Amino acid sequence: MFKREQIETAAFRIGYITLVVMLLLPLVIIISTSITESSYLSFPPKEISLQWYQKFLESDQWLTAMKNSLITSTGTMLLSTTLGVLAALGVEGSRGKLSTYLVPLVLLPLLIPAVVTAVTLLTFYSKLGIQQSYLGIILAHSLWATPLVFFIMQSVFARFDWSLRDAGLDLGASRIRAFWEVVLPGVRNGIFASMLIAFIISLQEFIMALFLSGFDTRTVPVLAYISLREILDPLVSVVSTVMIGAAVIIVIGASLAIGLNQLSKNL
Amino acid sequence: MSVKSSSGLFTRVGEILKDDSNRSSLLLLPVTVFELVFFVVPMLYLLRISLYEQTSQGAFKEGTWTLSTYADVITSGYIQDLMWFTFKFAIISTAISVAIGVFYAYAIWRAEQKLRMLLLFGVVLPLLTTLVVKLYAGVLLLSPGGAINEVLISTGIRSEPIQLMNNFLGVLIGQLYITVPYSVLAIYSVLSTMDWEIVEAARDLGANRVRSFYEVVLPEIVPGIAVASVISFAWGIGAYSSPAILGTARQTTFALEVESLMLSEFNWPAAAALSLIMLLVVLVSIIVLFRFLDSRGGETDYV
Numbered sequence: 001m002f003k004r005e006q007i008e009t010a011a012f013r014i015g016y017i018t019l020v021v022m023l024l025l026p027l028v029i030i031i032s033t034s035i036t037e038s039s040y041l042s043f044p045p046k047e048i049s050l051q052w053y054q055k056f057l058e059s060d061q062w063l064t065a066m067k068n069s070l071i072t073s074t075g076t077m078l079l080s081t082t083l084g085v086l087a088a089l090g091v092e093g094s095r096g097k098l099s100t101y102l103v104p105l106v107l108l109p110l111l112i113p114a115v116v117t118a119v120t121l122l123t124f125y126s127k128l129g130i131q132q133s134y135l136g137i138i139l140a141h142s143l144w145a146t147p148l149v150f151f152i153m154q155s156v157f158a159r160f161d162w163s164l165r166d167a168g169l170d171l172g173a174s175r176i177r178a179f180w181e182v183v184l185p186g187v188r189n190g191i192f193a194s195m196l197i198a199f200i201i202s203l204q205e206f207i208m209a210l211f212l213s214g215f216d217t218r219t220v221p222v223l224a225y226i227s228l229r230e231i232l233d234p235l236v237s238v239v240s241t242v243m244i245g246a247a248v249i250i251v252i253g254a255s256l257a258i259g260l261n262q263l264s265k266n267l
Numbered sequence: 268m269s270v271k272s273s274s275g276l277f278t279r280v281g282e283i284l285k286d287d288s289n290r291s292s293l294l295l296l297p298v299t300v301f302e303l304v305f306f307v308v309p310m311l312y313l314l315r316i317s318l319y320e321q322t323s324q325g326a327f328k329e330g331t332w333t334l335s336t337y338a339d340v341i342t343s344g345y346i347q348d349l350m351w352f353t354f355k356f357a358i359i360s361t362a363i364s365v366a367i368g369v370f371y372a373y374a375i376w377r378a379e380q381k382l383r384m385l386l387l388f389g390v391v392l393p394l395l396t397t398l399v400v401k402l403y404a405g406v407l408l409l410s411p412g413g414a415i416n417e418v419l420i421s422t423g424i425r426s427e428p429i430q431l432m433n434n435f436l437g438v439l440i441g442q443l444y445i446t447v448p449y450s451v452l453a454i455y456s457v458l459s460t461m462d463w464e465i466v467e468a469a470r471d472l473g474a475n476r477v478r479s480f481y482e483v484v485l486p487e488i489v490p491g492i493a494v495a496s497v498i499s500f501a502w503g504i505g506a507y508s509s510p511a512i513l514g515t516a517r518q519t520t521f522a523l524e525v526e527s528l529m530l531s532e533f534n535w536p537a538a539a540a541l542s543l544i545m546l547l548v549v550l551v552s553i554i555v556l557f558r559f560l561d562s563r564g565g566e567t568d569y570v
Contacts, residue, residue, distance in 0.1 A: 091291075
């Protein structure tokens with residue numbers, strides 16, 4: 001019996017260690033192929049060089065894509081954080097009909113295959129005349145980022161001690177002042193984490209961006225995908241490394257704000 | 268007519284708002300407008316497009332109404348094969364993704380602080396990394412000259428590279444890399460609210476590890492498993508980038524067909540009809556899954 005338990009424990013350990021290695025190793029391999037000397041991909045790299053990073057910084061195509069990505073991600077962050085925070089606040093205070101219908105509606109875009117949403121918006125945008133624009137991509141990405149902000153903020157507001165606000169109101173503060181001076185400081189970290197998540201969701205999304213962007217507005221993942229289907233070159237490794245780096249920074253930032261454990265539960 | 272119906276709408280909205288004692292509902296207005304204008308209306312427009320007549324010039328024939336596109340799509344043997352393949356693929360990838368999710372979430376739950384952070388990082392980082400990068404990693408690992416084959420050949424285990432991509436296996440691995448992080452976190456978020464003492468109690472009463480897991484842990488995490496299944500299944504039905512990069516024409520999915528109808532053939536009615544069928548498959552499956560879990564949940568309550 002004792003022996004069997006030991007074998008089980010060992011198998012369990014090997015199991016999850018294998019999985020975590022399988023999840024992270026591919027990203028490590030990408031990073032290592034970005035610092036190779038040769039013009040073809042090899043792993044492990046024979047000689048280390050930063051020449052592909054230099055080529056990346058000299059490439060107008062990639063720099064434009066970077067700029068496009070930053071514009072759409074920032075736009076998505078601002079729009080979806082505003083919508084999501086207001087909605088979470090509204091649901092927190094209300095038990096009306098609207099909120100019961102609204103929550104499934106806000107969640108639904110996450111469950112619909114991205115290609116369907118992309119095709120839907122593509123046809124709709126061509127009617128509105130906003131196809132291939134930054135605005136179009138921002139709106140599409142906000143359909144995904146808003147529910148995530150909403151859920152993070154819902155759990156942040158649920159843990160906030162609302163009697164503090166009521167005390168503020170009793171002492172004569174207006175609703176807006178009570179929110180600004182009492183609620184906001186208490187939920188600031190949650191809002192910060194939501195903004196980071198909204199930003200990264202938009203930065204990394206590519207199926208909707210692929211359908212909805214044009215030559216001038218295509219984002220980094222879209223350009224990486226196009227390059228990936230044509231030819232494998234280490235520039236894609238460099239770009240991928242940059243994207244992984246962005247994800248690492250965001251995970252660390254959001255973890256510092258609300259804790260990795262809490263972040264994981266809300267994603 | 269339009270004035271009348273819109274005043275009716277506003278009256279309704281007014282009634283809903285009045286329902287609330289305070290005016291919190293006003294805060295819900297921006298997101299409601301956003302979802303209606305950029306989600307519900309576009310969906311209805313897509314439905315309208317699927318009912319236009321197809322034409323060889325441009326996108327569709329204005330002003331026409333027909334169901335023939337749906338008839339064409341559903342009776343096409345090619346589309347039927349493709350739907351069947353996508354459905355099978357979604358089921359297989361969901362089953363594996365959820366199984367790994369349960370195992371991994373359990374490991375996070377049981378881990379000590381530092382290990383727990385590592386294991387969480389291991390799923391949160393891939394989750395927030397673009398699909399393109401993950402699939403690119405798949406190519407670097409799985410291709411005939413990729414890392415896995417290089418190791419196998421240089422150590423002499425194999426003399427020739429194994430075919431790991433451009434087949435079903437490659438697409439499946441790529442897909443799992445996308446869905447497993449979601450599964451893990453969906454299950455972990457439920458599991459983390461559970462007390463370990465309950466499992467210990469079961470073990471004190473003589474249940475071994477496997478049995479205490481099946482009878483104590485598993486029933487508790489059914490909601491997490493449901494969410495994990497829904498997400499993995501929706502991604503599976505909508506699989507697009509993994510079959511495009513790690514597969515061949517034999518692994519053509521729904522989504523790839525929609526793309527080619529939309530962007531190469533400019534057949535908007537067919538692309539719209541196929542999208543809506545795909546959406547219907549996802550939504551019906553979600554409802555069936557929840558019914559199934561509900562009935563199972565009901566039974567376990569009585570045991």
